[in-house]
Amino acid sequence: MYRMTKTIYASLFFTLSYDELFQWLQAEWQGTHNAESSLESCAILMRHAQTMSCSRLLCDSSLAYDGWDEIGQWVSTDYLPQLAETGITHIAWVVARDWAASGALLDIIQNSTVPYISVFTEGLDAYDWLARQPLKPREPEQPMLPSMT
Secondary structure, eight states: OOEEEEEEEESSSSSEEEETTTEEEEEEEEEEHHHHHHHHHHHHHHHHHHHTTOOOEEEEEEEEESOSSSGHIIIIIIIIIHHHHTTTEEEEEEESSSHHEEEEEEEHHTOOSEEEEEESSSSHHHHHHHTTSSOOOOOOOOOOOOOOO
């Protein structure tokens, strides 16, 4: 199956894409992060979530090492609820293969209340699950009222 993804942002440590077929954002973290690089990646994701009107996010941290411990509490109690306010209702999160990073990510997810997050160890399983989650309903267009002039 051909995937139609458009890269929105790419660096050595973070890539953000938009899947046109399934209408979701896809965030991929790679390598070792520190608080600064993690916060920068979160800001980029937030900015695009606010403007793209997506309800689903595929979050792949399978190749990430470290960087979550320093901001874990903030991600679970502040960042993820703000992400939910942008319209993100479902996150398929592929946890890191690195045990330390995976443990920090699982702590974040367990302490989060919104949006709904499902955890996966394999990207394909996350992709399949997210594809079955509902799209955010589009806002109905307001009818044009006739001009009174």
